Amino acid sequence: MIDALYISSTGLRSQQEQIDVISNNVANMQTPGFKRGRVNFAEVASSPMSGDAQLSGVSHGGGTRVASVSQEFASGAMQPTRGPLDLAIDGNGFFELEDANGNRFYTRSGRFHLDDQGYLAAVNGMRLSAGLQVPQGASDILVSAAGELSALLEGGEERTVLGNVELALFTTTEGLESTGDNLYRAGSRSGGAVMAIAGEGGSGRLQQHYLEAANVDMIDEMTGLVLAQRAYQLNARVLQASDQVLETINNLRR
Structure with a gap:
């Protein structure tokens, strides 16, 4: 459960960065020569699981992070x-x-x-x-x-x-x-x-x-924004669910 808290927090940070980049793209749609930004994600170093999974070499991810923010230099109209x-x-x-x-x-x-x-x-x-x-x-x-x-x-x-x-x-x-x-x-x-x-x-x-003109496509940006917002909401739910499970475990120990 502790791992779930950390994993969901990395997802929240990454999706917040994605939303910020998309917002900057949309804000510069009328800026001549502007090149849209793109967020590149990477997996956080995974850790081996315990027990039989550890012996079999199975590992689980440690979340996600923003590896870089790059520009797409495709020409605009x-x-x-x-x-x-x-x-x-x-x-x-x-x-x-x-x-x-x-x-x-x-x-x-x-x-x-x-x-x-x-x-x-x-x-x-x-x-x-x-x-x-x-x-x-x-x-x-x-x-x-x-x-x-x-x-x-x-x-x-x-x-x-x-x-x-x-x-x-x-x-x-x-x-x-x-x-x-x-x-x-x-x-x-x-x-x-x-x-x-x-x-x-x-x-x-x-x-x-x-x-x-800027090479920003409003449809692509809005689609990306919806996906980023949905991913942010799902990570927030994981965070809340993990907190509730931890609270239940803590009450049982009492």
Whole structure:
């Protein structure tokens, strides 16, 4: 009975984590480039049973635990927008951002704007690591499918190429570490980022005036939520039943 208490408690903790991840997925359904989280469960180390079962090598499980929470990097749908600097990646690449301290982060969200110095920056204020800058007074900014950034400069009649939006590729996306705010950083398993021209090496081509939608499916999330809630309730019942049995045993000893 004591084992039943511990096993049910591990189930409660694991299902609570599952519900939290599903809730976060649903809350970010409208976040461009968001990748849904997935809880990976593992069995708690089992212990041998006593008596004849122990001699036969039969063991019972010790419950469950959350081994990890990973992201599924399947592409979301391409949604047209009116933003002149909205970019979507039709492939496996990532935008590489750089903070004020020189740290590099990666995202699939392509909602950019020009900061006060004319640099292409994300909504969080981080600039593209390539340091692309648009001169003041420039107009008709275009980003080609290959990432070429061009504009009509003030007083000019021909387009001027200002640089290229490069995309980052990794050995495996499973090794990327989430830092929150729809950002990731390279981990030991993902390896370092390899920069590529858009459209080469599987990085994907860019689509201006589009944003990649979150890859969250409401039906899948609601189904998972129902299952997680039911599992939570069943574990709670096991906990209550074990407590009642222990109470009965305790009363018998009196």
